[in-house]
Amino acid sequence: MSQYERITIAKRVAQELNEDEIVNLGVGIPTLIPDYLGEKKVYLQSENGLLGMGPTPTGEDVDMDLISASKKPVSMDIGSSLFDSSDSFLMIRGGHIDTAVLGALQVDQTGEVANWAVPGETILGVGGAMDLVAGAKRMIIASMHLSKNGSPKLVKKLSYPSSGVRKADMVVTEHAVFKFLEEKMYLVEILSDISVEGLREITDAPFYLVEKTKIKSN
Template sequence: MSYSVKHYIAWRCAQELSLGCVNLGIGIPTLVADYLPKGVVTLHSENGILGAGPEPGPDFVVDPENMDLVNASGVQPITALPHASYFDSSLSFCIMRGGHLDATVIGALQVSETGDIASWAVPGKDVLGVGGAMDLVVGAKRVIAAMTHLSPKGEPKILPECTYPLTAKNRVDTIVTEYAVFKFREGKLYLVEMVDELTFEQLKEMTPASYEIADDFKWVKRDSTPEEQLVLK
């Protein structure tokens, strides 16, 4: 591929979003802002921004001593739209916990076939803390897990059960990877989209979770850049 896998996942997640208030987590989700058409959603960042915009252009000069406008990572600069507002962490978390977010796009280490999500800790490794992940996945009306299909070690991440510490149970609505899109419907996991580079058998080898092929399943062809529209077979 001539484009980044992470950018492809972010682009595909952007296609899942409609009008409303959406939070983007750290990692792959921070890239989603770059692929949203203007006026589609209002982006919330847990560090206290409503109306966050995409990443600054290539001419933006980073001043390490004046990094006030950043996304949830705390280090990546962002833009602010004309209607943006700023507030403290207590109000930001009230928005997250109070059911005011229409969706959150969040990175995941593992997702189970029942919608459990593990996103904050790997056993045996140092952990900074869960941050706002638990508040986001419990408070948002819709949870989209954006992640690579396999771990850096080649281990499956969509599993019968999560083996890492849970962030929340039964909260994921949609899983987007570089190979496929899954959706939870009435408590069951369905494969709704898959790239035509794989067979069903190859995908199953990478996905030990139980799932069914949806009636509205689509094959898709990945184009040379994520900006180009997916071509459906």
């Protein structure tokens, strides 16, 4: 996984976020998004108790007492607020998050997500994954296309435990953008130099082309 690929995903997701939305950023690639919003005013929420995250701080501005849910240093925009974790989860469970941007271990062909456990492996805890899947009004998955062992993350059927019955609205990988409609996965844009045929080879889940699919030209 290269930093360039991670940034490609973060930049593309940033394009999907709307002005004045309240957006929760999950662990991993989603935490890069604050650096690529430009002048767009989006209210970024972190489940550990911050509303109003700004760009990643550098140098003397880094304060490790001010971190995201990923334990990475963050900055605070003017007008931001701090609160305890219980209030943060009240926001999430109460339906006050417009969009959740989450990572994933797997996403199936209908948009069902697995992002909290790998069978046989020890994890630190579920965190807010299930609450965000259930509570956010919209869910965007920001993930590498393949797992570290080279297996597809976009699969016909989940082999990892599901995070909930709520389905993702969109998946953005370093190669492509997919949207889900009526439990079918549609390719809407290719972000890398891969061909549609090459994309099918590394994608276990079947997908369909939309009429105006954006294919990157070499």
